[in-house]
Amino acid sequence: xxxxxxxxxxxxxxxxxxxxxxxxxxxxxxxxxxxxxxxxxxxxxxxxxxxxxxxxxxxxxxxxxxxxxxxxxxxxxxxxxxxxxxxxxxxxxxxxxxxxxxxxxxxxxxxxxxxxxxxxxxxxxxxxxxxxxxxxxxxxxxxxxxxxxxxxxxxxxxxxxxxxxxxxxxxxxxxxxxxxxxxxxxxxxxxxxxxxxxxxxxxxxxxxxxxxxxxxxxxxxxxxxxxxxxxxxxxxxxxxxxxxxxxxxxxxxxxxxxxxxxxxxxxxxxxxxxxxxxxxxxxxxxxxxxxxxxxxxxxxxxxxxxxxxxxxxxxxxxxxxxxxxxxxxxxxxxxxxxxxxxxxxxxxxxxxxxxxxxxxxxxxxxxxxxxxxxxxxxxxxxxxxxxxxxxxxxxxxxxxxxxxxxxxxxxxxxxxxxxxxxxxxxxxxxxxxxxxxxxxxxxxxxxxxxxxxxxxxxxxxxxxxxxxxxxxxxxxxxx
Numbered sequence: 001x002x003x004x005x006x007x008x009x010x011x012x013x014x015x016x017x018x019x020x021x022x023x024x025x026x027x028x029x030x031x032x033x034x035x036x037x038x039x040x041x042x043x044x045x046x047x048x049x050x051x052x053x054x055x056x057x058x059x060x061x062x063x064x065x066x067x068x069x070x071x072x073x074x075x076x077x078x079x080x081x082x083x084x085x086x087x088x089x090x091x092x093x094x095x096x097x098x099x100x101x102x103x104x105x106x107x108x109x110x111x112x113x114x115x116x117x118x119x120x121x122x123x124x125x126x127x128x129x130x131x132x133x134x135x136x137x138x139x140x141x142x143x144x145x146x147x148x149x150x151x152x153x154x155x156x157x158x159x160x161x162x163x164x165x166x167x168x169x170x171x172x173x174x175x176x177x178x179x180x181x182x183x184x185x186x187x188x189x190x191x192x193x194x195x196x197x198x199x200x201x202x203x204x205x206x207x208x209x210x211x212x213x214x215x216x217x218x219x220x221x222x223x224x225x226x227x228x229x230x231x232x233x234x235x236x237x238x239x240x241x242x243x244x245x246x247x248x249x250x251x252x253x254x255x256x257x258x259x260x261x262x263x264x265x266x267x268x269x270x271x272x273x274x275x276x277x278x279x280x281x282x283x284x285x286x287x288x289x290x291x292x293x294x295x296x297x298x299x300x301x302x303x304x305x306x307x308x309x310x311x312x313x314x315x316x317x318x319x320x321x322x323x324x325x326x327x328x329x330x331x332x333x334x335x336x337x338x339x340x341x342x343x344x345x346x347x348x349x350x351x352x353x354x355x356x357x358x359x360x361x362x363x364x365x366x367x368x369x370x371x372x373x374x375x376x377x378x379x380x381x382x383x384x385x386x387x388x389x390x391x392x393x394x395x396x397x398x399x400x401x402x403x404x405x406x407x408x409x410x411x412x413x414x415x416x417x418x419x420x421x422x423x424x425x426x427x428x429x430x431x432x433x434x435x436x437x438x439x440x441x442x443x444x445x446x447x448x449x450x451x452x453x454x455x456x457x458x459x460x461x462x463x464x465x466x467x468x469x470x471x472x473x474x475x476x477x478x479x
Contacts, residue, residue, distance in 0.1 A: 022172055024180040024238065026079040028478045029136025029165045031069055032448055034084060035062050041088035050095055059447055061091075061105035063409055066447040068109055071368050071404060072339075072361070075260025076332075077253045078292075079246075081178065081238055086117045102409050106365075113336050129173040136165040142264065142474040153469075160264070160474060161190035163231070176242045184232040194268045194436065194457070196464045199276055199422060201429040203391070208424075210385050210394075212275050228316050231285050245293040251316060252290055255302035255330045256282045256343040257359045257372045262402045262414035263438050264452045264474040270420040270434060271398040277376040277422070278353040278394075279384040280309070282345060287320055303329040308347060324348050338362045352380045366406035373399040395423040400436075412442040430463025438470075450476045 023034045039059055046056060055061075073080050090111055091104070098104045111117065140160040147153050163186050170179035197212040234250030253259055257272065267273055272283035288306035295301075308326035309316060327349055332341030339361045347353035354377055361370035376396045381388040400418035407413055421433040440455035457470035 022081050022083045022169075022175075022178070023132075024079055024081050024167070024169055024172075024178065024236070025069070026074070026167065026180070026182050026232075026236075027136065027138075027165050027184070028066070028070060028074060029138065030134065030167055031066060031074075032478055033134045033136060034082060035059055035066075035447060037084045038088045038091070041084060042091050045088070045092045046095060055101050058101070060101040060409075061108060062447045063444055064105040064109040065112055067404075067406075067412075067444070068112070068363075071260055071262075071370075072363070075258060077255060077259045079180075079236065079238075082117050090116060105409070129171075132169045132172050134165075134167050136167070137479050138163040138165075139477045139479070140264075140474055142472055145471040147469045151468075159188050161186070162188040176239050178238040180236045180238070182232055182234060182236070184230055186229075186231050189231075190267055191265075192267045192273055193265055194270075194459065194470070195273055196270060196276060196420075196422075196434065196461070199429055199464070201424060203424065203427075206390060208391065209387065210276055210381075228318055243293075244295075245291060248290040248292070249288075251285055251287050252304075254282065254284050254286055254306070254328055254345075255290060255292070255304055256328055256345055256355070257330070257341065257357045257374070258361075258370060259283065261416065262404050263416050263440060263457070264455050264472055268436075269400050269416075269418055270436075271372055271374050271400045271418060274396065274398070274420065276394070277396045278347060278355065278378045280347070282355055282357070282374065282376075284309070285316065286326075287316055288325070298334045299331070300334060301329070301331045303327070332359075337364070353378045353384070368404045369401070370403075371399065371401040373397075392425050395426075397421055397423075410444050412444065413439070414442060415439045430461075432460070432462050434464050435460040448478050452476070 023030065023037075025031050025034060039056065039062075042056055069080070087108075091108065094104060094107050098107065139162050142158055142160040144156045144158065145153060146156065163184055166181075166183040166185075168181040170181065172178070195212075198209065200207065200209045202208075228251060230251065232250075232252055234248050234252045237247045239245070240247055261267065261269060267283060269283075273281045275281050286304075286306035286309060288304055290302060290304035292302035293300065304327070306326045306328060307316070307320040308324055325348065327346045328344070330341060330343040332339055339359075341359045343355075343357040343359070345355040355374060356376075357372055357374040359370070359372040361368065374397075376394075376398075378384065378394040379392070381391040381394050398418070398420040400416060402416040403414060405413045416436070416438040418436040419433045420435075422429050436457065436459050438455065438457040441453045443451045443453055445451060452472070452474040455470070455472045455474070459468050459470075461468075
């Protein structure tokens, strides 16, 4: 029976000359859909017994590449364009020289790093492929045992977040002005946790309380129909007219440093999410226009003009009807084994509220280490925070370091370490910086499912308002 199926597959390939168009990858859902196409194409060209021996249908060999793209592409807020024909042809060419799916996976990752699956060098495919629409999503459920500021531990079973993706490649057979669309609906938005949402201090006998501006962001008075119930929602044009420049218009990720956190809570760093200096999170979604590009030699850049909303989690209005725009830019040098970058944010195109950042990432065979340092300054606190009259300047200097270590292809150990301080008129509001230490063990079932078996976190924050200890276990599903 298997031989008959193999013969039918060969006849199918011979008669139809299957050719798969390029794909724009913006989410892990897109990546998994891409892997499905590649796996199908590989099976059509592979001896059945060889395919079974290497467990081709299990897609185990995609795991190293999936992790790498999660941390090094999507985790940096970027998209990529890949050709499934190139990848499937490479896999087929390696089948006789590898003995295990793990070895095949490492060869596939090395080839990706060497840019062997890019579409850049290809000429346009004869004929026009129809627009391609894909659906996907992300779901995370979690058990959490967390200490609240009152010192009491609270067990909690919850749906951590849920997302539904609608992606479309409008003209997938082109290599210039490649148009794609992404809509990311969040029926259950991710909770931003372990943040310092309020700071109280005494200055010149006056007691001040500065609080998170999420409830004062100017959208609370709007009707629900005036707000966008999506996170990312944009049109992208890659390689505009062959210029190697991409344009993104709509609601997108702010191009400041990294987006990935290796813990179960992907948005918990005070370095990127604290709003008590400038009133906005640096890790946020915003409405605007972004241009980005790459220069030969490994240099990439991005620049965006955005609405400049304050909060990360408050829904964004459909209209940008004022002239208060923010600028954010980023430049990064990428090498095969490391990258270094710098970011800048200027609120309302002036230097009264600024953020400057440096980031790095180092990749070894089994270890990825990355981190960021961010300096923020607000020289007009009263213009952002209520009850801030009499304050001249707010500052913070913060850094985090995170790592992902492959113990086995299935088990990964991760860690995250952070320091964050807050200064008012050149004086620290707490005697020591806030510090966080997180560790966890992740089990990768396949490219679609991950189980964070255990995550332990501890916060050291004398003078700030949070609990100390956090324990959780989380199951993630990408579909």
